[in-house]
Amino acid sequence: MKKISNEVKVGIIAIITILVFIWLFNFLKGNDLLNKDATYYSVYQKVGGLAESSPVEVNGYRVGVVQSINFIDPKSGKLLVEFSVDKDFKIPRNTVAEIVPVSLLGGMKVQFVYGEGPGFYEYRDTIPGVLAESITDMLETELLPVKDQIAHLLTEVDSAISSINEVMNENFKKDLDQTMSNINNSTASLNEIITSRKKELQSTLDNLNNFTKMLSQNSGKMDETFTNLKNISDTLEAADIYGAVNNLKASLEETSIMMNNLNKGKGSAGQFLTNDSVYANLSSSLENLNILLVDLKENPKRYVHFSVFGKKDKAKD
Secondary structure: OOOOOHHHHHHHHHHHHHHHHHHHHHHHOOOOOOOOEEEEEEEEOOOOOOOOOOEEEEOOEEEEEEEEEEEOOOOOOOEEEEEEEEOOOOOEOOOEEEEEEOOOOOOEEEEEEOOOOOOEOOOOOEOOEEEOOOHHHHHHHHHHHHHHHHHHHHHHHHHHHHHHHHHOOHHHHHHHHHHHHHHHHHHHHHHHHHHHOHHHHHHHHHHHHHHHHHHHHOHHHHHHHHHHHHHHHHHHHHOOHHHHHHHHHHHHHHHHHHHHHHHHOOHHHHHHHHOHHHHHHHHHHHHHHHHHHHHHHHOHHHOOOOOOOOOOOOOOO
């Protein structure tokens, strides 16, 4: 058997080393030369920081990598992204290759949002691509109004602090110190009063406690008293006090009208009370009536004539 020379051995080792290096380099880029993957393309206006070897996922599961990113032409500025996807995955038509953030720390990836077909994309087809709004953009969009509000609030707080600083001058501080001193003195005086009147306060509290106990012990009698008061109230309500008062009011009004008529001389009674001539005539009539009665008593025959035999006797002159 012919012996292999050292030069041949070195050449074989060098070739193997180069092949391993090429395989390792492509593997680190996401290209496994030992595995046949399917290639797809997508066109983007912006890639948002997507780089080669970025993962390609379906529902969070990695199915491939980004192979390359190149300009289609310098004028349009559109970018052609090549994906290397496991050939076991069939991608339904109407699927969208969406570029999304990997995490809050940065980085971008491609996520296939599956469509409903019909059918599947063939190898080397172009899948519609979109760039999702990045987390930073979303945060900026959401927090921009809040940022403006916070800035306005800080301005207002700064103005309020400035106003407070203007108010908190030396005179105000002296007045505040004097006020606090007065409050402390008042508190000390109040403590002295409470200490000196402790027995009286305790006695007052004891009296209140006894009064509360008395109310508790006589709650039954108080309930009975309130019941009786309610019964009296119901009796008064049933007695139609309101109607009686109205009748009394009407009677008093009629009496007032009658007294007013008497004072004005209306009617016989009013004439008698207010007209002196009526009183004089009445007195004169009574006096004449009295004279007539006296005369009738003294001379009855002058007024009464009768005969035993039914004939009238002529009156003697």
